[in-house]
Amino acid sequence: MFQNLDPLLHSQLRLAIVSLLISVEEAEFTYIKEKTKATAGNISVQIEKLQEAEYIKVEKTFKGKYPLTKCSITKKGIKAFEAYVKALQQYIQPAT
Amino acid sequence: MFQNLDPLLHSQLRLAIVSLLISVEEAEFTYIKEKTKATAGNISVQIEKLQEAEYIKVEKTFKGKYPLTKCSITKKGIKAFEAYVKALQQYIQPAT
């Protein structure tokens, strides 16, 4: 009846990050920070978890002299997101 | 961009419970247990939280000699659920 919801995605911030990356090809750390309004520390932690699970790819480079972190979604991430949304429908769709 | 997700509903088990109650007028503890496959302890705790928030109403009676706990959703619960689903759309709807 109720499929399990992938705990990695069932987190407001991680879901927001993946949601952003789904539609954007690539995003900088600061962009994610602006869009999600979350603290840098929180984002840093959640990005690492998503990366460990290989839901996203993280590339650390430099923009001029400052560090620049770019994130993008992986195939695995897209699949996981789609499965999560599908599972979620069972919870939020009205009636049986 | 991303509205906050009501933490009370953003929990697999509590969401499942509310989801059940939305479409069923009234449900017994054991029914919830069967449908969610969760442990009784976990359900007990989560029901109490939902009740504290006045998202659900809990009525303790007896079925013959055994205790019987009946739950039903409140107006507040319905509203919260609807708001949660609406907020969630922003996360799971593809593209901007």
Add this chain to the structure above:
DNA sequence: AAATTTGGTTTATATTATAAACTTGTTTAC
């Protein structure tokens, strides 16, 4: 009358989310 079952509740623990504090380097103000 001991063991098992029903219908839960309480408590302990493991996991999470989150913010605060810290780091490394850069730019600006004095």
Add this chain to the structure above:
DNA sequence: GTAAACAAGTTTATAATATAAACCAAATTT
């Protein structure tokens, strides 16, 4: 030229959550 403020993060500590294990009271079965 050096102290203060800023950029872009990371690490660590704490608070909140989810969850299961242990427990309880009464009823039933063996």
